[in-house]
Amino acid sequence: MNVIVGLEIHCQLDTKTKLFCGCSTDYRTDGPNTHVCPVCLGLPGSLPVLNRKAVEYALRVAKALHCTVPEESVFSRKNYFYPDLNKGFQITQYDKPLAVSGYLDIEGDEGEKRVRITRVHMEEDPGRLVHKGGADRPRYSLVDYNRAGIPLIEIVTEPDLRSPREARRFLNKLRATLEYLGVFDSEKEGSLRVDANISIEGSERVEIKNITSYKGVEKALTFEVTRQKNALRRGQKIVRETRHFVEARGVTTSARSKEMEQDYRYFPEPDLCPLRVADWVDGIVLPELPDARRQRFMDQYGLSLIHARTLTGDLRLAEFYEKVAGTDPALAATWVADTLLGELNYRDMSISSVPPDVFSGLLSLVRARVITDRNGVDVLRVLLDELKEKGTCESPEACAERLGLRALPADSAGGDDPVTKAAREALAENPRAVEDYRNGRKEALNFLVGQVMRKTRGCAKPADVNRVLASLLGEGA
Amino acid sequence: MAEGMLTFSPDDRYNAFLRTVSPARYGEGRLRGIPVAIKDNISTAGIETTCGSRILSGYVPPYDATVVSLLKKEGAAIVGKTNMDEFGMGSTTENSAFGPTKNPRDETRVPGGSSGGSAAAVAAGLVPLALGTDTGGSIRCPAAFCGIVGLKPTYGRVSRYGLVAYANSLEQIGPMAADVAHANLLMSVIAGHDPKDSTSLDAPYSHTPSMEIRGTRIGIPEEFFGEGVDPRVASVVWDAISLLERKGAEIITCRMPSMAYALAAYYVTCMSEASSNLARYDGVRYGPPADVRKPWHEAFQERRREGFGLEVRRRIMIGTFALSSGYYGKYYAKAQAARRNVREDFGRLFAEVDVIAGPTMPTVAFRFGEKSDPLAMYLSDILTVPANLAGVPAISVPCGKVEGLPVGLQIMGRWMEDERVIDVAYAYEQGANP
Numbered sequence A: 001m002n003v004i005v006g007l008e009i010h011c012q013l014d015t016k017t018k019l020f021c022g023c024s025t026d027y028r029t030d031g032p033n034t035h036v037c038p039v040c041l042g043l044p045g046s047l048p049v050l051n052r053k054a055v056e057y058a059l060r061v062a063k064a065l066h067c068t069v070p071e072e073s074v075f076s077r078k079n080y081f082y083p084d085l086n087k088g089f090q091i092t093q094y095d096k097p098l099a100v101s102g103y104l105d106i107e108g109d110e111g112e113k114r115v116r117i118t119r120v121h122m123e124e125d126p127g128r129l130v131h132k133g134g135a136d137r138p139r140y141s142l143v144d145y146n147r148a149g150i151p152l153i154e155i156v157t158e159p160d161l162r163s164p165r166e167a168r169r170f171l172n173k174l175r176a177t178l179e180y181l182g183v184f185d186s187e188k189e190g191s192l193r194v195d196a197n198i199s200i201e202g203s204e205r206v207e208i209k210n211i212t213s214y215k216g217v218e219k220a221l222t223f224e225v226t227r228q229k230n231a232l233r234r235g236q237k238i239v240r241e242t243r244h245f246v247e248a249r250g251v252t253t254s255a256r257s258k259e260m261e262q263d264y265r266y267f268p269e270p271d272l273c274p275l276r277v278a279d280w281v282d283g284i285v286l287p288e289l290p291d292a293r294r295q296r297f298m299d300q301y302g303l304s305l306i307h308a309r310t311l312t313g314d315l316r317l318a319e320f321y322e323k324v325a326g327t328d329p330a331l332a333a334t335w336v337a338d339t340l341l342g343e344l345n346y347r348d349m350s351i352s353s354v355p356p357d358v359f360s361g362l363l364s365l366v367r368a369r370v371i372t373d374r375n376g377v378d379v380l381r382v383l384l385d386e387l388k389e390k391g392t393c394e395s396p397e398a399c400a401e402r403l404g405l406r407a408l409p410a411d412s413a414g415g416d417d418p419v420t421k422a423a424r425e426a427l428a429e430n431p432r433a434v435e436d437y438r439n440g441r442k443e444a445l446n447f448l449v450g451q452v453m454r455k456t457r458g459c460a461k462p463a464d465v466n467r468v469l470a471s472l473l474g475e476g477a
Numbered sequence B: 001m002a003e004g005m006l007t008f009s010p011d012d013r014y015n016a017f018l019r020t021v022s023p024a025r026y027g028e029g030r031l032r033g034i035p036v037a038i039k040d041n042i043s044t045a046g047i048e049t050t051c052g053s054r055i056l057s058g059y060v061p062p063y064d065a066t067v068v069s070l071l072k073k074e075g076a077a078i079v080g081k082t083n084m085d086e087f088g089m090g091s092t093t094e095n096s097a098f099g100p101t102k103n104p105r106d107e108t109r110v111p112g113g114s115s116g117g118s119a120a121a122v123a124a125g126l127v128p129l130a131l132g133t134d135t136g137g138s139i140r141c142p143a144a145f146c147g148i149v150g151l152k153p154t155y156g157r158v159s160r161y162g163l164v165a166y167a168n169s170l171e172q173i174g175p176m177a178a179d180v181a182h183a184n185l186l187m188s189v190i191a192g193h194d195p196k197d198s199t200s201l202d203a204p205y206s207h208t209p210s211m212e213i214r215g216t217r218i219g220i221p222e223e224f225f226g227e228g229v230d231p232r233v234a235s236v237v238w239d240a241i242s243l244l245e246r247k248g249a250e251i252i253t254c255r256m257p258s259m260a261y262a263l264a265a266y267y268v269t270c271m272s273e274a275s276s277n278l279a280r281y282d283g284v285r286y287g288p289p290a291d292v293r294k295p296w297h298e299a300f301q302e303r304r305r306e307g308f309g310l311e312v313r314r315r316i317m318i319g320t321f322a323l324s325s326g327y328y329g330k331y332y333a334k335a336q337a338a339r340r341n342v343r344e345d346f347g348r349l350f351a352e353v354d355v356i357a358g359p360t361m362p363t364v365a366f367r368f369g370e371k372s373d374p375l376a377m378y379l380s381d382i383l384t385v386p387a388n389l390a391g392v393p394a395i396s397v398p399c400g401k402v403e404g405l406p407v408g409l410q411i412m413g414r415w416m417e418d419e420r421v422i423d424v425a426y427a428y429e430q431g432a433n434p
């Protein structure tokens, strides 16, 4: 049973002002209805004036997705009633979108894969309802128009995706591309919303509306695949319908069929002129995009494909890596991709909360063997906890010092350095292991190394311990 | 003394004003201290703006329409808001939620509409200047019925920012005055480019009317004197055209076949746009609030049912139908095609003539209640809607009387040739009243 998935992705464009007025888009930390004017409130008599920057941003996306930009595109009105809708219609694009027929290459389930893009169009975000007195049965709702008029692009794919995992990979790649283009900020709350169409080959298509997180898309689709496959196995028919994703419970529920019958009565927006911007496209110079940067990371830093892909999969991560790559790009790649990412994930932190110079400092300590790899991880954990808690942290040196995690010296002439001392003690306390070793059971050495590491609380460098033990055991022979 | 206050206490026995402002502030400029009346669908900061509708009662805009800012900049005193058919939907001003306006020339008759309040205020001498708006004749019809001058400018020549939308692609704000010179003066103040209106043209208007029309070719379409046009009105208008001929104009009869579809194209377009424009009046933001104890869609329905008058509800419903899927191609798309035909007709004619002339209205002012059948009312717009469909300028200038009631001569010009339209009207006016 083949799974067929297509996505409609709404992204807020990261412009300074709204799509049709001069109001600031930086509303998230301010009170409700503070970033509004007659235009974005939809007051009677107000008229929209298109934001040139938003068009440029949308065209960057169109170009990066290899789309064709038709000679003329047209804004239309999508008419429907909803309390958050200031004008009783949304200005969007309908039969003449900004861009059509593009593609985006992703790492699919079976290797490199081309996902076709049907169209990219521009539209305005509606306002937002704030429900008061409980989410399930709100006593009343308030309307906040700060969001009204924020520029959105809608990107529609062909039904080319074959699994929930592929859908997630597509989204990740798309997000990275948009961020590389400098037109989108995925860290802003509510900046991305996804509708997904999913069907099992041969049966009806189901639309899942308004998924608001990246992880949510994969979860919602996974739930739908199971639900639909089970229904088909039981001999039931899949009904063509719209479903909502309930993020908290990880399930989709059937929306009232009334929404399916909605007739939006699209017609051209008479207050805006047709858009003729096809000739702007040639003038757009795209920045380095994820695929190009991945190749450069492999060429310039000698990274493996896997490391290069991970490190370029997110703009902030890639930029972070380049800041800390320094004199040992291979060491930095391992530390960022294999260690740091996992620790950040575990703490639900973003890469932007880590100061690159702090991390570079840590890498220098590890590289100079001032601390061991293992203690490096411990220092990192402590620093991340501090960053998460108060946004700043001590220096890696200070942290290592404070925790007594500095690597111990092991090369004093008189043999009174801590590693040699610990080794002597270990040998004295474990005569059996010493004997075993001398009788040729070389694995006994591992046991002794472990004992020394324990006594030095991990601050001895493994190479030092091996060398000192070998030398002491050799002396006694 | 740069600023002053004007006391305004008109004897408004015609119900021309919905509200007056007194004393009204004025300043320095070309219109220093001149009282100007504003149609109630034009936003005035701090002054209630209802569009003649209950659904907007209590709505006080926080901003001035661009034309109002321009008037203030030239020192005008904004003395009041004038009555109108609700949201501009009507040709008599009987559709106002706040009672009809009476025609100062005959109080048993309507002043025309929808800018009936502005026309009556000027005709009664309450103000020398007023702003009207014209979607399908709403300036020219009341100008003709009340015996004053009204100009519908070229689409885009006057900013629509702040004009509460009825049918965006058709309507323009324009000047209304007792004579052409005053209409010209008001036009020169309100016209010009406005970055807040994307359909605004960059064409300032600075013109001194000239009565020299020798060699001007005036086209007279047969259709403007066809069925439904009162022969007495036709005769008065022909007399006016003869006067223009005597002044040196060349009269050329012609045909405008697209007139057959103009009215249908007009009504489908304006009702469709209106159904969308008026969706925002849902009881959340304006007028008496929706009942919050009910589900929102029920509360919206109730608010809209009670807040809108009969004609407005009729046009919203027809417009909604015309845009609905399955009917869009049959109605809205067809109306746009017919509209292109009208534009092409004008283009063809304007290759041979400089202006087109005919009656503004097929009859003189109706008696109250005479056009209670909506279709009969719609038919009376047949001579004014072509100019709106094509976006070209058109003026109505008084040209005589039938049984004591004024008749308007309509002159339509090429796109952007508002000045020529003014000149021909001026030539007639000066020739008729030497």
Ligand SMILES: [Zn+2]
Binding pocket: A018, A021, A022, A023, A035, A036, A037, A038, A039, A040, A041, A149
């Ligand atoms: Zn705004």
